[in-house]
Amino acid sequence: MGDMKVLIVEDDPLHRSYLHEAVVAALPECGTVIEAVSGGEGEIQARANQTAHIVMDLQMQPRNGIEAARTIWQERPATRILFWSNYADEAYVRGVARIVPDGAAYGYVLKSASEERLRLALRSIFVENQCVIDREVRGTQQMSFGRSVGFSDRDYEILMDIALGLTDRAIAQRRRLSLRSVQNRLQQIYEKLDVYPTAGSAEGGDVQFNLRARAVTTALLRKLLNSGAMERAEAELQDWLETAR
Amino acid sequence: MGDMKVLIVEDDPLHRSYLHEAVVAALPECGTVIEAVSGGEGEIQARANQTAHIVMDLQMQPRNGIEAARTIWQERPATRILFWSNYADEAYVRGVARIVPDGAAYGYVLKSASEERLRLALRSIFVENQCVIDREVRGTQQMSFGRSVGFSDRDYEILMDIALGLTDRAIAQRRRLSLRSVQNRLQQIYEKLDVYPTAGSAEGGDVQFNLRARAVTTALLRKLLNSGAMERAEAELQDWLETAR
DNA sequence: AGGGCACTTGCGGGAAACCGCAGAAAATGT
DNA sequence: ACATTTTCTGCGGTTTCCCGCAAGTGCCCT
Numbered sequence: 105m106g107d108m109k110v111l112i113v114e115d116d117p118l119h120r121s122y123l124h125e126a127v128v129a130a131l132p133e134c135g136t137v138i139e140a141v142s143g144g145e146g147e148i149q150a151r152a153n154q155t156a157h158i159v160m161d162l163q164m165q166p167r168n169g170i171e172a173a174r175t176i177w178q179e180r181p182a183t184r185i186l187f188w189s190n191y192a193d194e195a196y197v198r199g200v201a202r203i204v205p206d207g208a209a210y211g212y213v214l215k216s217a218s219e220e221r222l223r224l225a226l227r228s229i230f231v232e233n234q235c236v237i238d239r240e241v242r243g244t245q246q247m248s249f250g251r252s253v254g255f256s257d258r259d260y261e262i263l264m265d266i267a268l269g270l271t272d273r274a275i276a277q278r279r280r281l282s283l284r285s286v287q288n289r290l291q292q293i294y295e296k297l298d299v300y301p302t303a304g305s306a307e308g309g310d311v312q313f314n315l316r317a318r319a320v321t322t323a324l325l326r327k328l329l330n331s332g333a334m335e336r337a338e339a340e341l342q343d344w345l346e347t348a349r
Numbered sequence: 350m351g352d353m354k355v356l357i358v359e360d361d362p363l364h365r366s367y368l369h370e371a372v373v374a375a376l377p378e379c380g381t382v383i384e385a386v387s388g389g390e391g392e393i394q395a396r397a398n399q400t401a402h403i404v405m406d407l408q409m410q411p412r413n414g415i416e417a418a419r420t421i422w423q424e425r426p427a428t429r430i431l432f433w434s435n436y437a438d439e440a441y442v443r444g445v446a447r448i449v450p451d452g453a454a455y456g457y458v459l460k461s462a463s464e465e466r467l468r469l470a471l472r473s474i475f476v477e478n479q480c481v482i483d484r485e486v487r488g489t490q491q492m493s494f495g496r497s498v499g500f501s502d503r504d505y506e507i508l509m510d511i512a513l514g515l516t517d518r519a520i521a522q523r524r525r526l527s528l529r530s531v532q533n534r535l536q537q538i539y540e541k542l543d544v545y546p547t548a549g550s551a552e553g554g555d556v557q558f559n560l561r562a563r564a565v566t567t568a569l570l571r572k573l574l575n576s577g578a579m580e581r582a583e584a585e586l587q588d589w590l591e592t593a594r
Numbered sequence: 595a596g597g598g599c600a601c602t603t604g605c606g607g608g609a610a611a612c613c614g615c616a617g618a619a620a621a622t623g624t
Numbered sequence: 625a626c627a628t629t630t631t632c633t634g635c636g637g638t639t640t641c642c643c644g645c646a647a648g649t650g651c652c653c654t
Binding site: 268 | 363364367512513514515516518522556557558559561562563564565566570579580583
Binding site: 281284285 | 634
């Protein structure tokens with residue numbers, strides 16, 4: 105038995121015990137397994153135990169995995185984290201990619217993956233110090249950074265702002281842009297999300313959409329946004345409202 | 350061993366096997382347990398096996414529990430269904446309440462409930478034919494039907510319509526109302542969601558919200574809407590777009 | 595019958611969203 | 625260094641949203 109310590113952060117008890125077994129089976133060099141049931145507790149345990157190896161769920165209440173990972177990485181960027189999540193939503197993938205420190209080893213494995221895949225990912229990250237990202241997740245990564253229907257970070261920021269309900273003027277103020285620039289950005293977001301009335305269906309009884317609201321819905325349905333990401337964005341907005349202005 | 354047949358519909362393999370054990374332990378009179386891994390397969394299995402006893406998850410991809418339950422209840426309204434869900438979001442609770450046939454026995458238990466609670470619910474519904482609804486869920490039910498900050502069904506419809514991105518005119522057309530009536534409804538929705546600029550913070554640099562978009566976000570953050578409900582609503586909208594007009 | 599109460603509808607107007615056009619500014623490529 | 629592309633910005637105009645005011649309908653209550 106070695107002296108590696110592994111921290112498991114997962115709110116679902118069934119998944120937690122499953123992870124526990126998987127870790128013990130995959131890592132004979134692992135001497136101690138610590139468990140936490142929420143993002144907040146995960147941060148505390150990571151700090152207290154100086155764990156450099158963490159397996160973490162993304163979707164947790166009240167403090168989710170991305171927030172926990174961010175503070176953990178801020179304190180010790182060398183920490184290796186394997187994210188184990190139900191979904192490959194673009195909002196999650198982008199959220200993780202945004203906070204990974206340079207050169208840090210991390211992994212992203214879906215819960216639907218086989219035991220063997222999970223075992224390999226555990227060994228690759230914790231022993232070989234090598235990144236492992238699930239194929240499906242790679243797919244959404246390509247999409248988001250590719251240029252075909254890709255959203256730039258700027259697009260994403262502003263899409264989030266209209267999702268939060270800000271006016272054009274407020275967005276301009278927050279992002280330090282002119283009113284017209286914001287509106288330009290919006291127009292190209294509308295185009296990328298394909299929310300413009302189809303020319304084919306012509307006039308007559310064509311139902312009109314409110315582009316602003318329709319864009320948000322479309323982004324939600326395409327998993328480009330999700331409620332977790334919006335909660336985070338809302339918190340950031342509240343911060344900004346108090347400091348600025 | 351009796352001849353009761355129980356159908357389990359749950360996409361997570363861990364939860365599925367946990368449910369399987371719980372059913373066998375709680376119901377000695379249960380002779381057969383059938384498993385399905387999605388809403389669609391659940392419908393097929395229910396039809397094929399004529400099962401009158403179902404335990405079902407709500408959040409599933411691609412066809413969720415509410416859609417499956419609706420078609421199952423349409424075919425045989427006497428079916429007893431126990432919903433076993435992670436969340437007590439108003440959107441889920443309302444979605445279930447909307448499709449329960451008159452006099453049908455059903456249950457709503459959270460996954461965070463104890464084994465004992467699950468056991469009792471299984472026996473109450475499948476043996477005693479009696480409704481069992483978790484305390485937390487009752488809470489959100491009260492909220493939604495009470496009048497304090499309660500949303501009428503009409504409010505909810507129209508809230509959903511703006512979430513889908515329809516214009517006032519389109520909503521008026523769809524719900525057979527005048528333009529002004531829709532706008533009146535919107536105003537009282539805004540009030541109930543409390544999205545109006547606070548009079549206290551006064552003018553100056555107060556950031557303005559687009560009420561329409563802000564209302565949707567607020568509803569999402571309060572779990573009054575969720576993406577599952579919006580997917581269903583989007584499908585209904587597409588149906589309407591093809592038939593009407 | 596009359597007085598609330600909830601809901602609906604019309605009118606009018608200020609504010610915001612949406613967008614074409616065109617010039618300035620910055621980033622990019624060769 | 626120059627040309628090219630992308631992004632940002634201002635102006636003007638149409639449409640939609642947001643809402644105060646007022647009048648009409650139907651229901652329940654005493």
